[in-house]
Amino acid sequence: EVQLVQSGGEVKKPGESLQISCKGSGYIFISYWIGWVRQMPGRGLEWMGIIFPDDSDTRYNPSYEGQVTMSVDKSISTAYLQWSSLKASDTAIYYCVKLAYRWGPFDFWGQGALVTVSS
Amino acid sequence: EIALTQSPGTLSLSPGERATLSCRASQTVRNNFIAWYQQTPGQAPRLLLYGGSSGATRATGIPDRFSGGGSGTYFTLTISRLEPEDFAVYYCQVFGSSPLTFGGGTKVEIK
Numbered sequence: 001e002v003q004l005v006q007s008g009g010e011v012k013k014p015g016e017s018l019q020i021s022c023k024g025s026g027y028i029f030i031s032y033w034i035g036w037v038r039q040m041p042g043r044g045l046e047w048m049g050i051i052f053p054d055d056s057d058t059r060y061n062p063s064y065e066g067q068v069t070m071s072v073d074k075s076i077s078t079a080y081l082q083w084s085s086l087k088a089s090d091t092a093i094y095y096c097v098k099l100a101y102r103w104g105p106f107d108f109w110g111q112g113a114l115v116t117v118s119s
Numbered sequence: 120e121i122a123l124t125q126s127p128g129t130l131s132l133s134p135g136e137r138a139t140l141s142c143r144a145s146q147t148v149r150n151n152f153i154a155w156y157q158q159t160p161g162q163a164p165r166l167l168l169y170g171g172s173s174g175a176t177r178a179t180g181i182p183d184r185f186s187g188g189g190s191g192t193y194f195t196l197t198i199s200r201l202e203p204e205d206f207a208v209y210y211c212q213v214f215g216s217s218p219l220t221f222g223g224g225t226k227v228e229i230k
Contacts, residue, residue: 035219045156045164045210047219061218095163105154105214107178109163 002026004096004110011116012086019082020113022096029077030054033099035106036070036081040092050099051079086117121146121213123222131230138198140225142211146192151175152215153194155187158224159207168196169214201227 007021022034036048049060053072060070069082079096093114097106122145132138142153151170158164166178168187175187184199198205206229211222 044224045158045212045221047212047221050219059217100169103215103217103219105166105169105212106156106164107166109165112163 002098002108004098004108006094006096006110006113009114009116011118013119014088014117015085016117017082017084018086018115019080020094020115022079022081022110024077024079024098027098030074033102033104034072034079035097035099036068037095037097037106037109038092039095039112048081048094050103052102053077053079086115088117088119090115091117120218121148121220123211123213123220125209125211125222125225127225128223129226129228131228132201133230134201134203136201138196138201138205138227140196140209140227142189142194142196142222144192144194144213148192148194148213149215151190151194152213153187153189154212154214155185155196156210156212157205157207158210159204164210167209170194198227 003025005023030053033050033052035050038046048064051058051070053074071080093112095112096110098108100107124143126141150172154169155167156164168175186197188195208224208226210224
């Protein structure tokens with residue numbers, strides 16, 4: 001059974017750094033692109049970017065380039081989303097997703113991680 | 120970059136009724152590469168259907184009351200007979216190349 005298990009919710013202050021994780025199982029982790037999706041409170045879905053675990057090839061949505069960093073540790077089948085300096089506007093639920101293939105539909109989703117940034 | 124506009128914003132229907140949701144693209148979608156997702160309150164979205172040159176394919180485990188259609192710039196998601204668990208928000212998405220844009224969503228609510 002394919003599963004993407006994300007780390008728990010976080011409460012941070014503006015300016016702090018954060019890394020959230022997404023562990024894949026039940027499939028060959030290095031063979032499928034992993035993506036990240038943001039959902040701000042009460043809003044729709046926004047695609048942030050994708051990363052290929054085997055070689056860390058990363059493609060960002062231009063709207064998120066320079067705002068976040070995606071990475072993977074293929075030895076533990078885990079993908080990461082990182083912020084160096086959080087803003088209140090980063091408050092959202094972040095989902096990791098498995099792509100069916102490069103630039104394909106998102107066939108499996110993590111449970112989501114709520115990040116709250118507040119002073 | 121393709122923009123997707125979903126309509127209506129909210130659809131009020133009763134269980135057993137037919138629902139038709141629309142997704143209009145700002146330019147032609149190559150190979151009809153449109154996917155549809157369902158999100159129930161407090162849950163992660165899930166993939167329902169994805170399009171291709173030979174038509175729309177249901178994701179694993181998705182009941183056959185869900186079907187997808189359309190081509191070019193106009194796409195639809197049809198739920199033939201609404202079940203209580205189908206009242207949710209539905210999103211379309213273009214795939215196949217960057218950016219992997221989502222539409223704004225349609226909420227299907229109980230009338």
